[in-house]
Amino acid sequence: MKRIGITLVSALMLQLLWHAAMPREGARAQALRSPPALTALRLASLDESIMASRFMMLYLQSFDIQPGIIMPYRDLDYGIVQKWLEASLDLDTRDKYPLFAATYFYAGVKDERKTRSMLDFISREFSIDPEERWPWMASGALIAKYELHDLPLALEYSESLRKDATGAPSWVREMSIFTLEDMNRLDAAKIVLGGLLVDGRIKDPNELAFLKGRLDRIGRFYGR
Amino acid sequence: MITIARYTLIEALRSKVLWLALLLAILGFGFSLFLQQIAVTESRHIQSGTLAMIYRLGAVFILCSFVVSGTLRDYHDKALEFFLAMPMSRASYGFGKLSGYAACSLILSMLLCIPLLWSNAAGTVLLWGISLFLELVLMGSVSFFFAITLTQVPAALAAAFGFYLLSRAMGTLILIMNGPLAGQDLPRRIGSMGLSAIGFLLPRLDEFTRTAWLVYPGSGWHELLPVAAQTAIYSVLISSAALFDFYRREL
Numbered sequence: 001m002k003r004i005g006i007t008l009v010s011a012l013m014l015q016l017l018w019h020a021a022m023p024r025e026g027a028r029a030q031a032l033r034s035p036p037a038l039t040a041l042r043l044a045s046l047d048e049s050i051m052a053s054r055f056m057m058l059y060l061q062s063f064d065i066q067p068g069i070i071m072p073y074r075d076l077d078y079g080i081v082q083k084w085l086e087a088s089l090d091l092d093t094r095d096k097y098p099l100f101a102a103t104y105f106y107a108g109v110k111d112e113r114k115t116r117s118m119l120d121f122i123s124r125e126f127s128i129d130p131e132e133r134w135p136w137m138a139s140g141a142l143i144a145k146y147e148l149h150d151l152p153l154a155l156e157y158s159e160s161l162r163k164d165a166t167g168a169p170s171w172v173r174e175m176s177i178f179t180l181e182d183m184n185r186l187d188a189a190k191i192v193l194g195g196l197l198v199d200g201r202i203k204d205p206n207e208l209a210f211l212k213g214r215l216d217r218i219g220r221f222y223g224r
Numbered sequence: 225m226i227t228i229a230r231y232t233l234i235e236a237l238r239s240k241v242l243w244l245a246l247l248l249a250i251l252g253f254g255f256s257l258f259l260q261q262i263a264v265t266e267s268r269h270i271q272s273g274t275l276a277m278i279y280r281l282g283a284v285f286i287l288c289s290f291v292v293s294g295t296l297r298d299y300h301d302k303a304l305e306f307f308l309a310m311p312m313s314r315a316s317y318g319f320g321k322l323s324g325y326a327a328c329s330l331i332l333s334m335l336l337c338i339p340l341l342w343s344n345a346a347g348t349v350l351l352w353g354i355s356l357f358l359e360l361v362l363m364g365s366v367s368f369f370f371a372i373t374l375t376q377v378p379a380a381l382a383a384a385f386g387f388y389l390l391s392r393a394m395g396t397l398i399l400i401m402n403g404p405l406a407g408q409d410l411p412r413r414i415g416s417m418g419l420s421a422i423g424f425l426l427p428r429l430d431e432f433t434r435t436a437w438l439v440y441p442g443s444g445w446h447e448l449l450p451v452a453a454q455t456a457i458y459s460v461l462i463s464s465a466a467l468f469d470f471y472r473r474e475l
Contacts, residue, residue, distance in 0.1 A: 039399060039400045043393050043396045043397070043400070046389065046392040047393060047395055047430045048277055050273060050435050050436055050439055050440075051273045051435055054263075054269065054270050058262055058263060061262075094440060097265055097266045100265045100266075204265050205267065205268075206267040207265040207267070
């Protein structure tokens with residue numbers, strides 16, 4: 001019994017020493033790889049496509065935080081990011097996460113080419129289901145006007161909203177009016193983000209907090 | 225039969241199946257709350273969907289392990305001979321055990337439904353819970369069959385879990401086999417036919433206990449009808465097969 005006790009304690013000490021002697025994981029940025037094939041994802045999730053879609057988004061969302069470093073979104077390969085977003089939507093077309101991330105995370109980077117590619121993605125996905133996906137297209141129009149300073153693109157998006165999102169609230173269908181107006185970013189954000197918040201469409205507490213925080217940040221930037 | 229069922233239920237309580245289910249409920253809930261905190265949007269869907277996925281897999285794992293170990297404990301400890309020495313048919317013993325496992329399935333499903341009420345409407349959780357109960361009843365019968373037929377714990381457990389995974393993934397496997405990239409040559413066509421034939425013999429578990437019911441409420445009770453019908457058909461089929469093997473076996 002005593003010998004077993006000694007062996008047990010020795011083995012425990014050895015394990016702790018072994019763990020301490022192992023090299024620490026250093027800071028290293030890994031490139032984002034293409035998502036697995038859809039059928040492989042379905043198979044791996046035992047046909048739980050709805051959850052596979054959401055887990056993919058959580059993985060993609062947290063990819064910028066890697067051991068020891070925080071990688072800016074603009075350093076990601078946007079072609080591959082779009083593949084992840086598309087795969088997530090293919091797994092569950094009703095999932096809002098991919099378009100939310102495309103609008104508020106990936107389209108907001110300080111890289112015009114990458115912002116444009118993400119807006120293209122949002123616009124493509126909007127045309128598939130305008131009645132459900134107008135909130136992100138509305139935010140996309142805002143990004144086109146205030147981030148890219150591309151008025152024709154912002155107007156194009158506003159016109160698409162007017163023509164295609166017939167079930168959207170009136171402020172969405174009238175976006176082309178205030179896109180043309182000379183209003184500042186805060187007032188425009190108040191209309192779009194404020195409209196989304198007041199609308200009652202967004203029920204998720206985390207999303208509500210995120211959008212309120214975004215509106216507050218823009219307000220602080222403009223000193224209001 | 226009722227005595228055997230009662231004895232099986234007492235055995236479940238003594239095997240700490242309920243404690244294990246409680247642990248699953250608590251750990252699963254904790255993990256789902258963690259994911260809910262990470263998510264910026266769809267957080268409620270992620271929380272309830274993760275919970276449903278973990279509970280479904282965990283409940284099947286607990287039940288199958290209990291059925292296989294319980295049935296084979298009776299077999300190897302000669303308790304089965306003791307029961308059958310009494311004025312009781314093998315069918316009564318078998319149905320008694322299966323009824324006990326069904327009662328255990330009911331308790332498991334009810335227990336695992338409680339945390340889901342945190343973020344889902346009671347009606348949706350009830351729909352999901354009934355489907356989980358039926359899935360557990362079906363998998364209990366399957367595990368009983370493998371335990372009786374294979375008579376060894378590792379083999380029976382591996383067979384039961386393999387059966388479960390294959391039944392859940394069969395729809396996707398057939399999709400891959402018939403996909404545009406699969407080619408049209410003879411080996412593929414034979415493989416596809418073989419897979420479809422296996423698919424016909426397996427229950428459609430991909431239709432059971434769907435996470436979509438919780439994530440996108442609005443599913444009707446009519447969706448439970450095919451699930452109940454599949455459970456009834458397959459439980460009778462697999463229980464008959466188990467009893468057929470049980471009757472022909474020398475004890």
